[in-house]
Structures are given as structure tokens and as C-alpha cells.
Amino acid sequence: MNAVLHLAAVSRVHGQGATEVHALRSVTFRARPGELVAVMGPSGSGKSTLLTLAGGLDAPTSGSVWIEGTDLASLDNAGRARIRRTSVGYVFQDFNLIPALTAAENVALPRELDGEKSKIARRLALVALEEVGIVDLVDRFPDEMSGGQQQRVAIARAIVGERRLILADEPTGALDTDTGEEILRLLRARCDAGAAGVMVTHEARHAAWADRVVFLRDGVIVDETGADEPETLLAGETR
Amino acid sequence: MLNGMHTWYTYPVSTAHGGRRRVTTEARMSIRQAMLAILEQGPMYGYQLRAEFEQRTGETWPLNIGQVYTTLTRLERDGLVEVVVEEAASGNAGHGGAGEPLGSDRTHVYRATEAGRSEVSAWFATPVPRSQPPRDELAIKLAIAVTLPGVDVGSIIQRQRSATMTSLQDYTRLKRTGRAATPQDSADLAWSLVLDSLVFDAEAEVRWLDHCEARLRRAAVERGDVRTGAASANRTEGAPR
Numbered sequence: 143m144n145a146v147l148h149l150a151a152v153s154r155v156h157g158q159g160a161t162e163v164h165a166l167r168s169v170t171f172r173a174r175p176g177e178l179v180a181v182m183g184p185s186g187s188g189k190s191t192l193l194t195l196a197g198g199l200d201a202p203t204s205g206s207v208w209i210e211g212t213d214l215a216s217l218d219n220a221g222r223a224r225i226r227r228t229s230v231g232y233v234f235q236d237f238n239l240i241p242a243l244t245a246a247e248n249v250a251l252p253r254e255l256d257g258e259k260s261k262i263a264r265r266l267a268l269v270a271l272e273e274v275g276i277v278d279l280v281d282r283f284p285d286e287m288s289g290g291q292q293q294r295v296a297i298a299r300a301i302v303g304e305r306r307l308i309l310a311d312e313p314t315g316a317l318d319t320d321t322g323e324e325i326l327r328l329l330r331a332r333c334d335a336g337a338a339g340v341m342v343t344h345e346a347r348h349a350a351w352a353d354r355v356v357f358l359r360d361g362v363i364v365d366e367t368g369a370d371e372p373e374t375l376l377a378g379e380t381r
Numbered sequence: 382m383l384n385g386m387h388t389w390y391t392y393p394v395s396t397a398h399g400g401r402r403r404v405t406t407e408a409r410m411s412i413r414q415a416m417l418a419i420l421e422q423g424p425m426y427g428y429q430l431r432a433e434f435e436q437r438t439g440e441t442w443p444l445n446i447g448q449v450y451t452t453l454t455r456l457e458r459d460g461l462v463e464v465v466v467e468e469a470a471s472g473n474a475g476h477g478g479a480g481e482p483l484g485s486d487r488t489h490v491y492r493a494t495e496a497g498r499s500e501v502s503a504w505f506a507t508p509v510p511r512s513q514p515p516r517d518e519l520a521i522k523l524a525i526a527v528t529l530p531g532v533d534v535g536s537i538i539q540r541q542r543s544a545t546m547t548s549l550q551d552y553t554r555l556k557r558t559g560r561a562a563t564p565q566d567s568a569d570l571a572w573s574l575v576l577d578s579l580v581f582d583a584e585a586e587v588r589w590l591d592h593c594e595a596r597l598r599r600a601a602v603e604r605g606d607v608r609t610g611a612a613s614a615n616r617t618e619g620a621p622r
Contacts, residue, residue, distance in 0.1 A: 184591065184594075184595065327557070330557070345584075346545075346546060346549055346583070346584045346587035346588065347549070347553075347580060347581075347584045349546065349549075350546070350549040350550045350552070350553035350580070351553055351557070352550070353550075355543075355546050355550070357539065357542065357543070364539055365539050365540075365542070365543045366543070367543050367546045367547045367550065368547065368550060
């Protein structure tokens, strides 16, 4: 299996009985190295659930989630936390930077949590900040930066240490059009360099930067564009 | 693009989005006005004129050279351009293309007349009317589909959305690569603005389709029929979160 991310017949049910909500219904989904996939759908279609499961922040009711060949269900909490730090980068609409830390410290944090010496973590952070084009802002705090600059820091944090799966939840949602496009350009470049990216968005113009666009409705993938391997349409193939 | 010998039918991107393209009398009008406006910069022959037009618009609206000369003939008939004979090496604006040698060193070019110049000014001064909306095949198709029993409107919408999304991906690829990504001159900038227009148009279509889908679902729920109006997915439970 060469997909960086593989959701195999994944379902997620919230609640029980009368209040039972099927957020995802047997969804099979892959993101391969070098591929940026956009997930579109109305609110309530399951797109955020898909991203949460893909990042190991939540577990499926049935089916399995694989990241770089590892079934997340086979790991304990510590193991999943380690995968999240080393393989997965998250980018959120509202940046989620720690206000008391500088740009460089925010970016270095996941590496330090992973036991890297702080000098090395800082050096890796500077490489990532250089890649997103704001190496001159390394010692600024989040509130001293524009939204676009903060999102660049968040992307640097998501890619530091060569993580190969980038999960982005409405990454351009809080930004104006031009700044949003710069952020997409960065995500695109990172995927062109070999990472796999999954981006949830409701804006068609932004989804158009992806290689593949997946449409979710009521927890089911109803269609996709640009699928080069049609078998990904066959939900549940690996059951 | 600079080479005048490409086929006139090539379309640089998927034509899946063709439903909204405006190929009516008004499109012919705008080609006529655009040609006249380009001629205002200086006399040109037909191939040059076509190259100048396509330099600014990509091959989004490919011009057949026959069309160019037909239009020039009409413009001449209406007194908006005149034919002049120029020395071949007189350095016209424009890029390459084969000229029309009359003798060894003379060429047949078209020049905007005074009346042609005022027509161009009037064109720029007048907004393009929306009073007569261009025929929109998709809007017509959905308008008919929602009134017919047994037509799965949800899947029409989804299929269209995927097709339009594919076009949008193609336009975006052209925008982020090639000469539109790093415009070197005003013609490149013009082309990237034309691409933006295609992007916004396709985006508007996707938004409209989303809107249609949401309204059809709401109408179905109000009728107590949760199945109709949904896309290929078959239930609406679990929607509110």
C-alpha cells in the first residue's frame, strides 16, 4: 500500500438510538504521496469528521484508518500521539497558534514534544519557516502578525520535520482572496514536493487547486473529479 | 499561440463547462468590437489581428482566419476600417504570422477610420447589457427537469457539479502554471484576467448548483418526502450537526 492515508470502509456514528447520527457511512478514501485532495460538501455532510478520523483525533465506529501503512487501531494512545506529531500536520481555519510563543517556538513545539533537543527543533523550525516565506518574522508573536502570516506559521508547524500528511480544515476560511491563494500555493507546493494533502473546503475556487475533489453528502462520497484510479470509488472494497 | 498555424478548433481546457459559454450574436459583436479596438493601435493584416486577439484571451474564443476576414470586410463595408497598402518592412505592432504580399515589398493592411475610432470609444463607454440574459442551457435544463416527474434532479446537479469542478481545476492549473502565473506584459495580464473570469463564472455555477440542491432538499422535506431532491445519497438524517 503506498497511500499515505487510507480510510478503509470507515463509519462514525455519534449517539445511540433515537439520537443516533451517522456522520460517515462506510467511506473508503486514499491520499497518495504528491496528491492534494479537496473534500467538499454542505455542513453536516461529514467532511470535518473525515478529517478528524484521518488525523487520529477520533476513532471510527467501524472500519480502519491507516497512516503510512500503520493501522491506528493497533496503537495505544501514546503511539497515536506520536504518529500525530511525526507524520501528520494539521492546519486550521483559525490558525490555533499559541499566543505566548513566537513563530519559531510555535513551529518548534511539536519537534520538542517529540523529544528533539531545542536547538535542533529550532533549526528545523527555521527551515520550515523559510519554506513558507516568512523567515524574517521568526521572533514575532502571533498577535504581531497578519492573518496570512499566522496561517503561514501554522503551515510551517504542520510541515516541520518532513511530515508527509497535511490535513487542512478550511485553511483559507479566515483570509482574503489573495492571501488565501498564497496559502493554497504553499499547500500545493508541499504536495508537489511529495506530501499527501487533504483539505476540507466549501469554496469551489479553492478546491480547484486540488488534484482530486471528493464530494460528501450525508456521510457518503457521492462523486469525485480527477480520480486517476477509479477503484477508489468502490466504497468498502477492502472489507 | 504566437504561431499562426495551429488549428482553430483547439480549446486549451476541458469543454465540460461549455453549457454557459456565450456563443450568440453578442459574442460575434464583441469579436467585431475587439478587433476594431486592436486596430486602433495601428494598421494590421488579418493574421496579425488574430494573433493580437489570442495573445490577450488565450484560445478561449478561438478565431477562424476566415471569420477574421469576413469581419474585416463587414467593418470595411460599414466604413469603420479602410484598406491601405503599406511597405512590408514598415514595422507594424504585432507578432509574426504570414503577411499578404502584394508585390515583393508591399502588404495589404487594415486601418481604423475616424468612424471606427468613435465606435471603439462608444464601446468602452457603454456597459455590456444584461437586459437580455444569454441563453443558459444549464438553467433551462434544471428549470425543465424540476417540473418533470421521474427526472432525478439530484443526480443532474451532482453530475454537472463534478463536470464544472473539473473545468475549474483545469482553469486553475492554467492560472498557476504558464504565462498567466507570472505575467510578463499586458497581454499576459489580460489572459490571466480572462482566466479569472472563467474561474469566477465556474465558481458561480457551482454555488448556484449547491443552492439549487439545498432548496430542492428543503422543498422535499416540507413536502414530507425526504428522498426527492437529495443527491445520489439517499437520506437526509444526520444532516444537522
